[in-house]
Amino acid sequence: MILRQLVCNNSDQLMMVFTEPEAQDFWLKPGEEVTVQAEASKVGAQFEISFVGEGIVFFPDYDTGYISVWKDGQELGCGYQRPENWP
Template sequence: MENAGASDLWLFVEPYGEDYWLKPGEVFAVAPEDAGIDVCFSIAVCQEGITVWLYEDGDPTKVVLEYTVTDADGKRLDCGHQRPPKPAGSGATEPG
């Protein structure tokens, strides 16, 4: 995925709701841990971000639970990568 926009974009990977934040121009890859399985992706897009589900063999009952998110250099990213700080006193909750 590439953030071709002008502002930060969130990426949620389900079923755990892990969040990763792409700065404009950044590229992230989502892949199963086991490279030997056939994976299909279900993607939902809204103005603020993208939600991704990984399914083995395209079967929605076979959710892939072990996956990696990497940057353009292949560096593995942790949940919350580049998550913006919660505004002080806003009462807003952070995703993930």
């Protein structure tokens, strides 16, 4: 089973989507949206989600696998649209 969560940046600023435990960052421009997804081994599996100053962090629970981020049917790579001044 694939667990999916749509993420939309409805702000007027760049927004970070961060996935753990791999510490991958993806940056959304205003109005942009992506789908965060992971393989789930059980019905009822879910992401743990935390909101931070620059965006949102996704953690897998015990019943989910690797978390990936997709846009328009393409898997995005770590650092997607990362700002130059970001640590």
